[in-house]
Structures are given as C-alpha cells and as structure tokens.
Amino acid sequence: MQPQPSLSNRQREILGYIEQFVDQHNYPPAIRQIQEDLGISSTSVVVYNLNILEQRGMLRREGKVSRGISISKIEAAFEANANQVPFLGTITAGSPLPDPEDLSSGTTEFIDVPPEVVPGNKLANVYALKVRGYSMVDALIADGDIVLLRYQETAQQGDMVAVRIISDNSVTLKRFYKEGDKVRLQPANVTMDPIYVAANNVRIQGRVVGVMRSM
Amino acid sequence: MQPQPSLSNRQREILGYIEQFVDQHNYPPAIRQIQEDLGISSTSVVVYNLNILEQRGMLRREGKVSRGISISKIEAAFEANANQVPFLGTITAGSPLPDPEDLSSGTTEFIDVPPEVVPGNKLANVYALKVRGYSMVDALIADGDIVLLRYQETAQQGDMVAVRIISDNSVTLKRFYKEGDKVRLQPANVTMDPIYVAANNVRIQGRVVGVMRSM
DNA sequence: TGTTCGATAGAACTTATGTTTCATTATACC
DNA sequence: GGTATAATGAAACATAAGTTCTATCGAACA
Numbered sequence: 001m002q003p004q005p006s007l008s009n010r011q012r013e014i015l016g017y018i019e020q021f022v023d024q025h026n027y028p029p030a031i032r033q034i035q036e037d038l039g040i041s042s043t044s045v046v047v048y049n050l051n052i053l054e055q056r057g058m059l060r061r062e063g064k065v066s067r068g069i070s071i072s073k074i075e076a077a078f079e080a081n082a083n084q085v086p087f088l089g090t091i092t093a094g095s096p097l098p099d100p101e102d103l104s105s106g107t108t109e110f111i112d113v114p115p116e117v118v119p120g121n122k123l124a125n126v127y128a129l130k131v132r133g134y135s136m137v138d139a140l141i142a143d144g145d146i147v148l149l150r151y152q153e154t155a156q157q158g159d160m161v162a163v164r165i166i167s168d169n170s171v172t173l174k175r176f177y178k179e180g181d182k183v184r185l186q187p188a189n190v191t192m193d194p195i196y197v198a199a200n201n202v203r204i205q206g207r208v209v210g211v212m213r214s215m
Numbered sequence: 216m217q218p219q220p221s222l223s224n225r226q227r228e229i230l231g232y233i234e235q236f237v238d239q240h241n242y243p244p245a246i247r248q249i250q251e252d253l254g255i256s257s258t259s260v261v262v263y264n265l266n267i268l269e270q271r272g273m274l275r276r277e278g279k280v281s282r283g284i285s286i287s288k289i290e291a292a293f294e295a296n297a298n299q300v301p302f303l304g305t306i307t308a309g310s311p312l313p314d315p316e317d318l319s320s321g322t323t324e325f326i327d328v329p330p331e332v333v334p335g336n337k338l339a340n341v342y343a344l345k346v347r348g349y350s351m352v353d354a355l356i357a358d359g360d361i362v363l364l365r366y367q368e369t370a371q372q373g374d375m376v377a378v379r380i381i382s383d384n385s386v387t388l389k390r391f392y393k394e395g396d397k398v399r400l401q402p403a404n405v406t407m408d409p410i411y412v413a414a415n416n417v418r419i420q421g422r423v424v425g426v427m428r429s430m
Numbered sequence: 431t432g433t434t435c436g437a438t439a440g441a442a443c444t445t446a447t448g449t450t451t452c453a454t455t456a457t458a459c460c
Numbered sequence: 461g462g463t464a465t466a467a468t469g470a471a472a473c474a475t476a477a478g479t480t481c482t483a484t485c486g487a488a489c490a
Contacts, residue, residue, distance in 0.1 A: 008467090025277070026285030028242045030447055042469045047449075049467090062240070066281035066447055066476060070241030112329035116361060117429045140355040140428070146331060160430075211428040213355070214332045215375075223437090245477055257439045262479075264437090281446060281477055 007056065011049050013038060015058055019071060028069040087111045091129040091147075091162060091173055111146070117210040118148060125151040126209065129162065129173075136160070136173055139188035145213045147173065149206030160188075162205040165197055171205060222271065226264050228253060230273055234286060243284040302326045306344040306362070306377060306388055326361070332425040333363060340366040341424065344377065344388075351375070351388055354403035360428045362388065364421030375403075377420040380412055386420060 007015070017038055021029040029037075035046045050069070053059050062068030111128050118126060131145045139160060141147060155161045155176040163185060164171045174185035174195070183202050185195040222230070232253055236244040244252075250261045265284070268274050277283030326343050333341060346360045354375060356362060370376045370391040378400060379386045389400035389410070398417050400410040 010467090022241075025283075026237075026243075026275075027277075027280075027282050030281065031449095032447065040468090042471090043448080044450080044470085045468055060241075062242075064448060064476070065242075066245065067242050068240075068448085111331050112327060114327035114329065114427065116326050117427050137355065140352065140357050142355050209430050211426070211430070212329065212332050213426040215424055215426070225437090246479095247477060255438090257441085258478080259440080259480080260438055279444095279446070279478060283478090 007053075007058075008049070010040075010045075011053055011056075011058075014046065014049055015053060015071075018059065018069060022071065028067040030067055087128045087130075087146075090132050091171055113148060113210070113212075117212060125206075127151065127206065131173060135187040135189050135192055137189050139175070141173070141188070141208075141211055142213065145211050147208050148210035148212070150209045151206045153204050155204050155207060160208040162208075164203045164205055165195075166201050166203060167197075173208070176204070222268075222273075223264075225255075225260075226268055226273075229261065229264055230268060233274065233284060237286065243282040245282055302343045302345075302361075306346055306386055328363060328425070328427075332427060340421075342366065342421065346388060350402040350404050350407055352404050354390070356388070356403070356423075356426055357428065360426055362423050363425035363427070365424045366421045368419050370419050370422055375423040377423075379418045379420055380410075381416050381418060382412075388423070391419070 014034060017034055018029060021033070031043050031046050031050070034040070035043050040046055050059070050061060054061050058071075060070050062070075113126070113128070126148055128146050128148050131141055131143060131147055134143055136142075149162055157177055159176050160173065161176045162171055162173055163176065163183075165185075172185070174187055177184040177186060178199065179196075181199050183197050183199050185197065185202070187194065229249060232249055233244060236248070246258050246261050246265070249255070250258050255261055265274070265276060269276050273286075275285050277285075328341070328343070341363055343361050343363050346356055346358060346362055349358055351357075364377055372392055374391050375388065376391045377386055377388055378391065378398075380400075387400070389402055392399040392401060393414065394411075396414050398412050398414050400412065400417075402409065
C-alpha cells in the first residue's frame, strides 16, 4: 500500500458515493446519477474528477460503457484481506521462520482471523503459525493449534513469544523471562525444563495474541 | 433456501454468464452483450428470459437502467455469511441457551469463523458460545474462549458437548459419558468432580468442533 | 387439422448515458 | 496586476442500451 495521493474533497465524495451505490445496488452508478445526487452542476465535472480518480488508481473505467465504473481491485483486495493474516507455516525446532518483513513474496498463504480473536482489528504485523508439539499445553495451546503472533522484537517478562535461537537456527514457542544477560525460555508444560540462552543469542519473532483450534 | 424452480438451459446459461461477467468486470453486462456473447438472435429473447429469471427470484432488475441487473441478494448474502455462525451468548450455569433452531430471529449476532477452524467449511448448524469458567482447562479451553459447537442431539462417549440439565434449567460444557441409564458429565479439570444425572434429564445441545481465543 | 402456448426472431423506437467542446470561474504564483 | 493552471458550467452530440411490437416456429393437445 503506497501513500495515499492527495484527493480533493469532491473526489473523495465521489468515490464514497460510488462505493455506497455499488454496495446498495450491486451495479455502478451512471455519471448523471453521481452528478445529480451529489448536486454537481455538470456531468463534465464528474467526468473530470473520475478521470483523476482513475489516474490515481482509485477506480477503473471502461470507456463508452454505461456504468462502466469499477472500484479499483486494489482496494477490493485490501478489503477482502482486511481480516486475513499471512500463514507462515509450522513452528517447530529446526525449521526457521521466514522473516515476517519479507512477506511480500507472492506465494504466502493467508488465513482468516475473526475480529473477536484479535480485538481492535489491529492485524498489522500479525501472522499465523501452526503449532507442532505439546510444549505449551499448560498455556492451553496444543499440537495442531493455530497461533496468531504480532511481530515485535521485544517482550515483557512472561510473555508468550516465538523466539529464534540463533546458534541453533531454531524457532520455538515459549514464555520469555530475561534474567540478567541470559534469557530463560520456559515451556508451559510441567514435564519440560526451561532453556537458558545468552540474551544476544535469541531473537524475538513475535508475541502470541490469539489461538484458534479445530477439533 | 427453497427448492430450485426449473430453469431452462438458456436461463441457466444466461445466469451463469451474468455471474461470470460481474465477477470479471465488477459491473453487470448489458442485454446486448448477453445476447451477442451467448449467440442469441435477439435482445427480446434475452429480455424474455431475464423476466423469467427475475420472477423466479434469481436476479433483480431495475427498469430502464443500463446494466441494472443484480444477482439476487439471497445468494450474495449467503456468500457473505458463508463463514459466519450465530453467536448465542455465554455458556454458564443458569442461563439456558436459546434453541439453535430458532436462530431466525433477526437480532442474533454473528461471528466470523476461519475455514481452518471448521474444516470442510461445514458450518451448517454450527454456533458459537463464549466460555465462562475453568471447568474445561484440562481440555485446553479457558475462561473467555469462544467455542464453536455443531448442533446435535446425540453424542459419542467422551465427546465434549454442551448439555442442558433439564431439572436445573442450566447448560454447561462437559465431556459426555453414558453409563447405563445415567449420564456422567465430566469436567476437564482435575479439581472438579463429575456430575451424574438421569439420561432423560439431559439434552445435548451440540458438540464442540472448534475453539478460538484472544489474548 | 387447427388451436394454444412457450420460446424465438427481427426490427423499430425511445432514452439513458458517456463524450466533447467551449466558455467561465477559482486558485496559485511571479 | 497578470498569467498559468486547476476546477467548474452549460449545452450539444453520439450512441449504448432498455423497451416494445409483431411475426414466426415448434411442441403439446383436443
């Protein structure tokens, strides 16, 4: 998503009208309809602004076609993806995660996230992983669960985070405790022991913000 | 969804063309476009069949409006709600659930369910409840979690189900075990004891098929 | 065979709708 | 102020596209 080019009030108004109209009628408005409903004096003004909107990539038009306006796919795609996050695979020792920064590579899978699971719908920098293993059962996370993580490189004491242990080149899900210049990675499973690593040997990959399970 | 009224081949063809066209262009086709692309001899034939399709409720038309065709809202609404299930409140002792049958009442809330959580996307008869209490922690379900249940009146041994205890008029989440003419309702929490009730005193309200948690 | 009726054709008619031209008014800038 | 440029107005134009009328065709049927 690039920075929004500046739009005039009128352009924003027209764009909004079109969106609303399509939403309501399932077909786009005619130029004269835009003109009349927005109280614009002339169709040429509408055309003028539509052309600008098209140049700006906000919509597409089919010449000479009645109602040949379609709201730009970009926006539609964005809206459709509004509650999706990239699914980056399984979190298991040995298989390092790709850096969430380079999600741009086209082939990433996406999965839907209900707003109830990530309140405020702040899905920026959130990604999903499928959990392998039972190291977090005491935190009510089981094998096969899908965890949602918000990417962040720091953590509070006790946060449940995905951490990469650099020397191992492995990534696991653990509770995070900083203890001096060491870090204790605590499994949430009474049968498992914590791991201690040098602070500069770990890199936090994100904090767990949600869980989804299928049964 | 009522039984599909019989459509002629031509009508099906036209309907399919419109759907595809809208999908591709984001605006509906003109009558002449339908005519030409489907190799129909006259626009009046298209009109004739469109009228029938409209009577059948397969689409809606706006008279005199270019491209004033919109695929019936029924379908659109269905598609939009394809991954939503009714959210019927909190599951706590004392507050009986409304019968999932009468979901039709307009005011029901809906929540999104990612296909990953209910595989096969078989969302028929699935509803959601928010869990109150910790009786299921050992089954990795905590207070505040949202559980997805598929409505069914029977259960297998050990299934996690929502059951109504008729005499109590209460509903809880438990594991279900039939033992003779009694039923054992087993909390998944070592600190809690099972409940025994007469088999004819319980009514199963659904089986847990998924869990979602926000943190 | 002739009648009825659903489906199709062809064509003319009307108008809804995009396009274009040119004049006019605001806005900014030197 | 004067000039360039953006934004607006008004109207005429061209045509894309819905409507309608009437004729024809084929199948079902008495």
